Amino acid sequence: MSSAPERETRLPVYGLRIGVWYATLFVIGSLAIMFLTYLLTSASLAQRDRQIIDSKLGTYAAAYNSGGLRGLETVVNAEQQTAPERVFVRVTDWLGGEAIVLSQPGGWDVATLETGSIRLADGTVIQVGRSTEAREDILARFRAALGLVSLSIFLIALTGGALATQSALRPIRQLIGAVQRIITTGRTDERVPLGETHDAIDELTTLFNAMLDRIEGLVTGMRNALDNVSHDLRTPMTHLRGSAELALAGAPDIDRYREALADCVEEADRVLVMLTTLMDISEAESGAIELHRETMPLAEIVERAVDLYRDTAEAKSVALEAHVDPGIVVSIDRLRLEQVAANLLDNAIKYTPAGGRVDISVAREGGRALLRVRDTGIGIQTAELPRIWERLFRGDESRTERGLGLGLSLVKAVVEAHGGTVSVDSEPGRGSTFTVTLNV
Numbered sequence: 136m137s138s139a140p141e142r143e144t145r146l147p148v149y150g151l152r153i154g155v156w157y158a159t160l161f162v163i164g165s166l167a168i169m170f171l172t173y174l175l176t177s178a179s180l181a182q183r184d185r186q187i188i189d190s191k192l193g194t195y196a197a198a199y200n201s202g203g204l205r206g207l208e209t210v211v212n213a214e215q216q217t218a219p220e221r222v223f224v225r226v227t228d229w230l231g232g233e234a235i236v237l238s239q240p241g242g243w244d245v246a247t248l249e250t251g252s253i254r255l256a257d258g259t260v261i262q263v264g265r266s267t268e269a270r271e272d273i274l275a276r277f278r279a280a281l282g283l284v285s286l287s288i289f290l291i292a293l294t295g296g297a298l299a300t301q302s303a304l305r306p307i308r309q310l311i312g313a314v315q316r317i318i319t320t321g322r323t324d325e326r327v328p329l330g331e332t333h334d335a336i337d338e339l340t341t342l343f344n345a346m347l348d349r350i351e352g353l354v355t356g357m358r359n360a361l362d363n364v365s366h367d368l369r370t371p372m373t374h375l376r377g378s379a380e381l382a383l384a385g386a387p388d389i390d391r392y393r394e395a396l397a398d399c400v401e402e403a404d405r406v407l408v409m410l411t412t413l414m415d416i417s418e419a420e421s422g423a424i425e426l427h428r429e430t431m432p433l434a435e436i437v438e439r440a441v442d443l444y445r446d447t448a449e450a451k452s453v454a455l456e457a458h459v460d461p462g463i464v465v466s467i468d469r470l471r472l473e474q475v476a477a478n479l480l481d482n483a484i485k486y487t488p489a490g491g492r493v494d495i496s497v498a499r500e501g502g503r504a505l506l507r508v509r510d511t512g513i514g515i516q517t518a519e520l521p522r523i524w525e526r527l528f529r530g531d532e533s534r535t536e537r538g539l540g541l542g543l544s545l546v547k548a549v550v551e552a553h554g555g556t557v558s559v560d561s562e563p564g565r566g567s568t569f570t571v572t573l574n575v
């Protein structure tokens with residue numbers, strides 16, 4: 136009872152989890168791109184600084200070479216006046232004497248300078264430094280922007296992911312809704328509407344609807360079977376009760392009692408056979424039947440069934456003949472297969488008028504064994520053909536004969552439990568042929 140609401144609350148959590156995953160992957164991808172951009176920007180800024188320093192070194196070297204230290208000092212001073220960008224300039228003579236600082240803009244920390252130097256022909260070394268502050272400033276802004284952009288990307292990805300997941304989960308939610316309605320109402324005619332995307336969810340929905348069709352068919356079949364069983368049990372039970380009541384009604388009479396009790400036993404037997412057969416069919420259909428297989432010639436089954444029905448056929452003036460190949464060996468449950476052969480023979484004789492004939496044969500065909508029962512009887516109406524395998528179904532023309540409408544259901548269930556098949560070929564007024572196919 137508690138599982139349905141639980142499922143209802145779990146789905147949004149699941150959706151949120153997918154959304155967070157989606158957002159995280161998206162953010163990781165975006166961050167990787169931004170980090171790469173940051174590295175490239177930082178590298179290109181450093182390269183630009185180097186180029187400026189190299190060009191300054193070239194200019195200063197030329198100034199020194201043409202005008203000596205004075206010439207260099209003039210150039211540096213002139214630059215200090217005009218250029219907005221101030222650089223650190225230091226000259227050291229070749230003997231390694233004291234350095235002469237030509238320019239050291241105030242407040243610059245020598246440790247934060249990007250420097251470059253050039254050694255001239257006379258051994259003098261000119262050193263130029265450029266502050267990295269401007270570069271650091273740009274990169275710091277870049278980082279701050281990155282932080283902001285990452286946050287926005289995360290929020291956008293989270294919202295987008297949540298919305299996308301919500302819409303992707305909608306069909307699943309519909310499916311859950313339908314399942315919950317079916318559980319609550321017990322109605323199996325409910326179906327989940329199909330989407331138009333033809334994706335995996337649509338496929339699942341189609342399969343789910345197909346499963347519901349199947350369940351509905353089974354439930355309807357079971358309901359009908361139950362209705363039929365109740366109906367068919369009512370008749371013998373009413374007879375049974377009627378006989379007992381009638382016996383009790385009059386004055387005590389031992390003969391009447393005996394007769395009534397015999398009637399009761401007969402009706403009770405009928406009910407018992409019906410219930411046992413119904414249980415056998417259910418067991419075989421559900422796969423719960425335990426088959427005691429043994430390898431044996433199929434002919435033995437036929438011979439036993441013919442022995443059982445020889446007298447019945449003779450009494451009805453129906454010719455009964457067997458055509459068997461003793462070499463056909465199958466792995467079967469002897470008793471169950473005897474039931475199959477007996478049921479088919481019983482029907483064939485029952486539905487064949489006097490003067491007709493019934494043939495039972497065993498043959499091999501394409502690596503399989505065939506057990507065939509052919510009669511020249513009343514045949515089966517085309518409309519009834521698909522229904523003869525149903526439990527408790529009895530043909531219109533068969534009602535005058537004894538029977539429960541369970542014989543063929545049992546035949547089909549037992550044969551299929553053996554991994555075989557059974558089919559019928561019939562022409563009204565001319566006869567029927569039932570064929571059981573088994574693996575050899």
Ligand code: ADP
Binds near residue numbers: 540
């Ligand atoms: P039952 O024979 O007790 O009625 P079955 O399950 O054996 O039940 O058969 C179902 C129906 O199939 C029968 O009522 C009958 O209409 C039809 N049927 C089965 N076998 C034959 C046959 N050999 N010839 C004609 N009709 C048959």
